Amino acid sequence: CEQWRRWIDKGRPTAYWLTGLLQPRNFLNAIKQEHLRKKDKDNRDTQLEDLVLLSEVTKMEINDIKGHAEDGVYIHSLMLEGCGWHKRDSKIVDNPTRNPFVPIPILHVSAIPKKQRQWDYQVYEAPVYMDKTRTGGSVFSVEVRTDEPPAKWTMRGVAILASRD
Template identity: 30%
Template sequence: MRQEVTRAHKGWALDTVTIHNEVLKQVKEEITAAPPEGVYIYGLYLDGAGWDRRNNKLTESTAKILFTALPVVHIFAINTTGPRDPKLYVCPIYKKPRRTDLTYITAIYLRTTVSPDHWILRGVALLCDIK
């Protein structure tokens, strides 16, 4: 995706293009068209945390609820050389609940009001399959 975006925008260098994401408030059924740039992904489940749809941020998980469905995520590329916001939690995505390097896919950035270290200690991750 980085290469495609770099080719589409004249003057962008591949070294300065980074992948970024935004969690939307919509669910899959509310999306009617493709994004102008990037991709929409859905079907991810939060393990170890909950999701506040109103404020688009991580929250503590609700009692007796193991997994929380995440709304649609828009993944896109931006041209920047600046550092990432240190208040974002770098959340790993795994294929299965068994978290190994063989099931690791990538990481996305989720908004939070508490320190990202809080979620690291809780072991928060996104899963593609919860079975």
């Protein structure tokens, strides 16, 4: 209730902590709904089912965020399990530290029409789970750059976690 009051009084946060959301799938669905209202308000043919989430790991950390995402939302405090993160090249790599949980920078999540979804580089679609038990299935997936075949990361069980607990 306190959180809702803050949002009403001060506006939406500039970045969201996925673990703090009771229904993260509903939150992600709201991103699509907002896209329809803002971007496709003149195109009545576009339906919610025609949209997909587009996620990009940015180079920003939480303190770098100066305002709301122009389209979509920023999500913070996510971590990789099963690989490392090459910050300069923004891609997944073998984990040199052997630390099982590797923080990633801010994630930008927005919605786009399915037909516009394409990459000019190789990606691994990392499933996002709420915690390390991975129960309840993945909430969504994040397209992360890789120089390796995506099957390598699938075989390793690479995933993004909202919480390590």
